[in-house]
Amino acid sequence: MTALDLLAAAIRAKVGVSGSMVPPAAILWPDASQDWRRLLPAARSRIPELLVLGDYRPDDRTGPAIWLRCVIDGTIELPDVTGDGPPVVYLPGIERGQLRAGEDCPEHLRPLVELLYRGVPWHHPNGRDWSVRAFLTLRAAGVPAGPGLDIAGDSETREALLRAIGEVAQTPLDELRGRRLDANAFNQIAGVEIERDILRWMGDPAASRKTMGDARWDAFRDQARNVLKFDPEAGSDVEAGAKLAQGKGRWRAVWSRFREAPKSFQGVAEVLRRSRPQGELVLEGRDRWPDLNDEDEMSVRAALGGLPGLSHPDACAEIERLEAEHGQRREWVWAKMEEAPLAEMLRPLARLAEAVGKSVGGAAPDDIARVYDERGWQADRSAREALALARPQHEELIADAVRHLTKPWLNQSAQAFQAAVRDHPLPSVRTGSVKEPPSTAYTATHPTVAAAPMSPVAATEQECLLFVDGLRYELGRCLVERLRERGLTAAIRSRWAAIPTVTATAKPAVTPVADRIAGDRLGADFQPVVRGSGRPASAGTLREAMRERGYEIVRDDALDLGPPPAARGWRETGRIDHHGHHHEAAGFARLVEDELDRLVRRVLELIEAGWTSVRIVTDHGWLLLPGGLPMVTLPGHLTESKWARAAVLAGEARPDAPLHPWHWNPDECFASPPGIACFSKRPEYAHGGLSVQECLIPDIRISAKAADGGMAHVGLPRTVIRSVSWLRMRCNVMVDSPGAGATADLRLGSSSGKSVASSPKAIDTDGCASLILRDEDHEDAALVLVVIASDGRVLAHRTTRRGDPPA
Template identity: 40%
Template sequence: MPRTLLEALAQKLQACHVHGDAEEPPVATLWTDPRGEWKPLIPLLRQKLPELLCLGDYDPEQQQGPALWLRCLVDGSLPPAEAAAGKLPVIYLPGISRQELRAGEGCPWTLEPLIELMFRGSLWLQRNGRDWTLPAFLGSSDALGLDLSGDQATKAALSRALAEVASVQLEQLRGKRLEAEDFNAYLVPDSIRDLLQWMADPPAFQQRCSQEQWAVLSSTWKKELKFDPTKDGEISAAERLAKGQGGWDKVWQRFAENPTAFPGIPELLRRVEPEQMGLAVGGQDLSRWPSHNAACEDQVLAGLQALTGKSHAMACRCVRDLENQHRERRSWIWAQLGLSPMAKLLEPLGLLAQRADQPLVGTTPEEFIAPYTTDGWEADLSAWQAVAMASTAEEDVVRRAVADLLRPWLDDTASRFQKAVASSGLPAPADQGAISAAPGEVLFFADGLRYDVARQLQKSLEVMGITGSLTTRWAGLPTVTATAKPAITPLISDIQGQALPEDFAPTFRSGKPTSAAELRKALTAQGYTVLGDDDLNIPSGPEARGWLEIGDLDHRGHQLQNDLPRQIQPEIERLAFRIQKLLEAGWRSVKVVTDHGWLFCPDGLPTAELPKHLTSSKWARCAAIKGDSQVPVPTAAWSWNPSEQFATPSGAACFNTGGNYSYAHGGISLQECLTPVLVVSGGVSNAPTAAISEISWKGLRCNLEVSGGSAGMTADLRREAAGGPSVATTAKPIDDGGARLLVEDDELEGAVVVAVLLSPDGRVIAQRRTVVGGDNA
């Protein structure tokens, strides 16, 4: 998440580069600014966006020039700046509006070289197609979402203080209504802030100051801090800042409040080694020295590199010791500035070392549930989190460290669990009862949602105010989709297994396959509404039951192997957002289920040998046995027909099928077999009763007829999707069971739009596609 206005602005501009698979990538992003109100930020923004170009007088050192020069840079006729090589240009156009570029022949000739870029590039605009103004960016929910007063005094104060506000932590701006005095406060003379700004870049600061201002500041610093900038210089200031004596501690505290606002100070402090000041003796506080922090980072890296060859117990102890030694550094300023990545990595690594040093034991499968769901799952969670956090430079070291800590624990836990399963067995799907949806509930099938990932999903939903209960259920064996997915549907009484097929899939009693398409057909026959991933999915009534298949974890795991961890958190956020939208659409609750879990260990799980001639099919963690062959590995009963056996490797091993598996499933382990069932609610409690019953057109005037309760509702026409921009002259309230809407732009005749009903709080509760001026779509 962006921490400052400046970071948010850079992210939004870079987000314009996104394009669909079937689309040509944009050649540039055009940033129109009719009033030039963003101009004070351009020098600061260029530090984060070296690809930023500016329309203006020719000044190549400042990445500025006329339209023709900009066009040559975009088309490659001129080479870009070294720092901008390979990056998509962002072209800032101060004093230019989007209408001027769209004016065709009416466009000023000086801008004509840029007209074509409107079609080959992206325009950075609001959702309603307007230019991003400064107040809009601060106040819009599509940007910063701050509570900004709309009066002219506030806008003027914001404009005056923009350069200062740009580096303020956004958390300091949230939770209150921002008015003129809030922004004026940033312009009040502040000698400590000015001192830090001078230290960060003395020449630039003095150039901004008038002689009078510099004289006042110098006098103030001499009086309050016994510091003469002309005589003492910035190196002396760095020494005093780090020591924090004689009033300098309040300077440090000010720096600590917002270190990103003074980007040159860490480098200034690096120019003074603590040893030069006699601070390297025991007991001295070295936390203010970036060089000391960097040395500590090297110690952690060396400690992780030294794990190779150690026993598992010793490796766990070494990592716990590193965590105890370096955890304090996560509270230092350098961690906020991204200069302590190894200290941050030790948080999940330390938890992994703690959990992986505690074996899970039990004599029956049920005895493993409590220790794993209490805290054992944190070993799996912290393993992928650590890999996801690692930078490219340290990725190999972190992967090896995670493997050293995790692999023995995975193998030991799986071996113990397999002995319990061999002794007591696992309940078959029918023994656990069918999974079904209650009226008003969606069965939300999230492919490969392992228990630890479900815990993170539950946590993300709670932040949204969506709460519920998390329980567990045993997956079908083998833990592959073909066997396990039918087992978590309401259809299990209609499914059977005979001879174990090569793909491990049971069939319907009718003889039809249990493919995804056939499962959906059978669910529809039972009264379920099969929902689409991207649709609004409003329930048809209070008794409606839904089925939605979503999630990409399993596919990504097989595809990415070592690189899966970085995709897990974005997938969790996608699932949480989809659940939120279902509840907002009117479903009472969502029951999240999955087919199986998986094992993950970076750089590969152990390997088991199973001769190919003994199997009719062999996957990473299970194999179908050929005929009456005797296999040299354990076997287990197929959940759909216990008389049929399949082969499974011991422990956490994978069969040697020619690949090195970091991600795999299909076998018998807690991670694969113990699946989550998460039932959540917290959205709108009652399904909407209003619906668009009929649409008719007379020219560009649309007549809507609405059925059901419509008190306080309004109707609108949206472009492309229910959440798209309005194309009606204005939204209209529902009056006497209908509404009349006018499309003013005659160029839209024949275009597909979406008629929507809006609740009093602006929520879309019904939608229907239609063609402007014609038949319904």
């Protein structure tokens, strides 16, 4: 993002604040001091609807007032003026006050007076013309977003800024933020930087020539001939592209500059695509040719498209081959430009192929749970991540690949689980109960698997139970990772869901009033009742029973949670199950990431409100298979109720389908399809049956205490590293909510590694800091940017590497 981008957005935003039901005929841009005039060559390419008051030069979209009026009213067609909004009329040397009716208005401006009423002016909120400095230092008010630069206010700086405005406005803002900009800084920006200027010239030779002006163009041309041995006046862009790709001499530095921030030099990739002589064999430096990357992407696409035609073992081997051949392209500059999406997709697909190559089985459900906890959940995670990362044009391709890799593994795992359950039934509340295990049962490793009989769920003093519908075990593991990254002590164990794994049956079993729930007849909705009253165990009834037992019900939409009472709490949140039932597989996979972030926020809110710990419970997991789960037939006349993965039989009917005892009354049975099949029409997302994905659920306890025994620092708002950008050896950082006295540092390898910055830098009041990498030995090293509190705590950290694109 550049200041020129924000300028265009700010001017166009005036259309929405005109106060009229009809769009304005024009946006007037008065500039009495002509501060912006030097920006016109660049502004014309970014604002194609720009018109300029001046001498008659229609090729430059410039002309006198009467000509401008005719263009605005459509009596003169100007094909080069495009854009969805009204024309923008730049008025150099003109004050808005000059455009008024009567004899005081200069005669040559009178055709524009009427536009004061049909148009809208772009000016500062105080009514004055926008100066260049005022706009560039703006942070919020008056425009959709402000550049937010820190610019000195002396006259010397103002003159240097106006000389350099063309370069400043086109420089990525991440390269300008985080430092004080004075006359020296702008003079350097205005000077020729051969690596930057040749790349800009390659991207758009004509616009670069106009933007530079005669003096700078001559200086640039001389330096290009002397340093790069290339004359931009006589040579073509494809000749420069060939030299850039070959990377000899000083062109090596030009390539390094391009690789540092490729998105800053739009058009260079297109030049390189035209620069390689056709039919020429490339033996080295393949990573510098975007057309070869394009060919590789097409090769991966073809291979993935042929995956469903291979056997499952061959398909897994093909993914491994593709990853070995194309994984390196994720380090190429084209991946930074988001032009290697399928190379990126191979990362989760390769993890998936490795994971599904090993079956999940065991003699008893607890044995299967141990295997799934050790490695099986990684297959489900990788499948979900692959679907979430797929671009719209690749969704079908990736969905087919995930389906082919996952379906046999899912079905085999489900069949093994169902066989184990036949010999070793899952525990239920009715088979007995034990006291809640002490908190030491929640360990940082994951060896503990629920054992029969099922332990009841209960909160300790000042602990809030957080219920999340459909948080399957795989997501629980991912959630624990995120919570630990926030400094919380989070531990997970597993437990078995009540069956069938539908909310009506499974949710009451993970409430602290499960002992008050009973099952009589298995009805069409799989719902048990409250003992004594016979009322259905609905959400409202369960909450009422919890209140009677002394639980505080915390509303999920509460804006102020307030201090918790000296009691136990219950809160329900999340829309995972809702999204699963209402979105296709790829869309659901993307929404899951947002849901995990939401859960982290909910936990932080509760800890911040004063709850000493939070325990996350859920009712069931689910199966996800793009393209739909297989279907088996169960005649409707044999059932009282038929859901995707469970059915209630009618009367004494006994169809050819596996039967399993209902959790709340083992004398009542429900039908469950074999493997991962469904009784309904091939849903992509389903639950209610028996598979380790549906039945194994997480039980997570989060403490406000840090690992060292002190209180975790989780106050809201949290410290967020908003952006990181590199300018050669300088790392510029923007941070939200760092707190007073916070500093930034660059460390080697990890957040606790040795400092490799020339010195840590204090984060200023605007959240900015600028660090210098100490020496060139660490140019290509894996670095970690850390934000450090005044007491030495690491508030936030992010991996980076010199030359990474702005993030």
